[in-house]
Amino acid sequence: MSELSFIERLLDGVEVDWVPIGKVTLRTSNIKWREVKRDYKYIDLTSVSIETKQIIETSWVSPNNAPSRAQKLVEKKDVIFATTRPTQMRYCLIGDDYHGEVASTGYCVLRARREKVLPKWILHLISTSEFKRYLEDNQSGSAYPAISDAKIKAFYIPIPCPENPEKSLQIQAEIVRILDAFTSLTAELTASLTVELTARKKQYNYYRDKLLSFEGGEVEWMSLGDIARVRRGASPRPISKYITEDESGIPWIKIGDTKPGTKFITSTAQRVTVEGSKKSRVLNPGDFVISNSMSFGRPYILAIRGAIHDGWAAISDFDEILDSSFLYHFLSSDMVSNYWASKINSGSVSNLNADIIKTLLVPVPSITEQKEIATILDKFDTLTSSITEGLPREIELRQKHYEYYRDLLLSFPKPDEQAA
Structure with missing residues (x-):
């Protein structure tokens, strides 16, 4: 891939408009708990994995026990971004499983105007180094930093070929396709490691329950x-x-x-x-x-x-x-x-x-025996958690490739650069 000419060939001389995210996203609504009767999956601030950008765990809430922050209704293809400790970059794309569910007010919900912008266009843009710098400059609070929804939506993003929406979406789709290919490779490798991790967890659970049952022993x-x-x-x-x-x-x-x-x-x-x-x-x-x-x-x-x-x-x-x-x-x-x-x-x-x-x-049992058992189980626990303590080198390299090409492909010239 040519670093210098790829964008030029893809754009073929078309203009690029820079607009606030808020201009290409729709207003969203909050749930009215008094008017609903069913239970909802609740996406709180720990539900989204910082590492995988996926929803990993949710709880069920009802009108009777919903926490005060369970307010924001989300739909398929929404992008949600955590506004508390924003530089942790906790965000994801809402999938089919969470369409119509409820998220914490600690998330900014970005719902794309799809006639203008692709949801994944927004998703990749808010993962960029430039957006993270913007967060660092605009968050407030030292012990508990946060950023407002309004500030998130004030971030400027590029819209190629704004006068021709059909061509604009084609350009966006091509860049998204390339970036998705990088993330897909990383996800495949992560999935294979997950299989290994599951096997290690089963092994740990087996020996843990065996050692702690004390079957036939005097304790x-x-x-x-x-x-x-x-x-x-x-x-x-x-x-x-x-x-x-x-x-x-x-x-x-x-x-x-x-x-x-x-x-x-x-x-x-x-x-x-x-x-x-x-x-x-x-x-x-x-x-x-x-x-x-x-x-x-x-x-x-x-x-x-x-x-x-x-x-x-x-x-x-x-x-x-x-x-x-x-x-x-x-x-x-x-x-x-x-x-x-x-x-x-x-x-x-x-x-x-x-x-x-x-x-x-x-x-x-005696403290000595307890320590011996704990030492054995700690070793199994270490083996189990070693995969998750840091990305293996190959995944790390693939992630760096994605970040490099993401920032390259999305670094459109800004108005002052075009004038120069």
């Missing part, structure tokens, strides 16, 4: 409430009063600060004032949190001191009896997941409360 089983302190989290009300950007604030640990498959919570998106932390539940490094509602039962170890949201239960003060890595692997096991499910599905409770968690029976 004492004790209620978690008897060997640890189990409490529910607490949220100061109203939370908006206590959120602060001051570095002296206490990290505010929410479900959204976690990633599936990770073991530790190392940072948070928000902080609360010291006064707010006193109305919450403050935990120390080494303590556990376990989700009690959405994705209930998922354990994490704190690597920081912080105040926890009421969506968590806290487990602490177990150091003399339980090794933290051993406890993590046990709480992650299928036998524990099945126990939580049996309690939730009994119909008597709707979430995983502290009283239920206290009843969990935990095997308590």
